[in-house]
Amino acid sequence: MNGILSLLRPQQWLKNGFVLIGLIFSHGWSDPRLVFSVGVGFVAFCLASSAAYVLNDYHDRAADAAHPKKRHRAIASGRVGLPAARALIAVLFCGALGLPLATGLWAVALAVACYLILNIAYTLRLKHKVLVDVFCIATGFMIRLACGTYAVGIVPSRWMLLCSFMLTLFLGFAKRRAEMVAMPGGTLAMEGSTRIVLRHYSPQLLDNLVAITASATLLAYGLYTVDAETAALHGTQHLVITLPIVTFGVFRYMYLLYKGGSGEEPGRDLLADNQIRMAVLAWVIVVVLLVGA
Secondary structure, eight states, X not given: OHHHHHHHOGGGGGGGGHHHHHHHHTTGGGOHHHHHHHHHHHHHHHHHHHHHHHHHHHHTHHHHHTSTTGGGSHHHHTSXXXXXXXXXXXXXXXXXXXHHHHTTOHHHHHHHHHHHHHHHHHHHTGGGSTTHHHHHHHHHHHHHXXXXXXXXXXXXXXXXXXXXXXXXXXXXXXXXXXXXXXXXXXXXXXXXXXXXXXXXXXXXXXXXXHHHHHHHHHHHHHHHHHOHHHHHHHTOSOGGXXXXXXXXXXXXXXXXXXXXXXXXXXXXHHHHOHHHHHHHHHHHHHHHXXXXX
């Protein structure tokens, strides 16, 4: 049972919070219909993302078995057999698509289907293509965001879309840099790595990409907070005071990344660091006070 749970990676379900962004920032939480639709989308994406992880582990089982860390994964180590893994993939795929279809949410089902198709392509080929790999990750997040907005009739802010896109690119490139640094032996280690695409990146390139996307994320968020449409929607012109909190959170994440103790698992890292947790809590409190005032 523990092996199956580790395959599902429930700690990564935090990423599916992107499905909830549109509901929160559109003040749609007072509409039971929207809450139900977005809730279905969130659960469906939890099933879909777990399906993608199991599929990836199944496909990479031979390479993972030769990796010093990944050999402990449930399929690579043999804790979960191949027939059980295949059955789990089928159940998760059917559940992810069946839930929105059963509730009549066809647009949500379409978003989930696009996400699953993207992850199949990513697992089989695209994760080995330099830059394309990280853009695929970002696209997966944008599909989540689209599911929680367009699929249920919410129109997202253009700044929200831009900020979300740049944030996911930032986290993706930070993840690649952390994976590269975590391998002792440099280039020689990369030649034997299961992450083949790392052979095509360099620390200098990833440093530049992390810096560019971090800057673009903060710029987009800052523009979102001072946008006239944002002020009209939330009834306040003071959301800009949350910018220092978000800036600290991004800088703290970069500090942990370059210190060498963060980045490989963004979901885990965001929950593990006390200062990032405090920044998130402070941001939530300030936003609630401003929007509710």
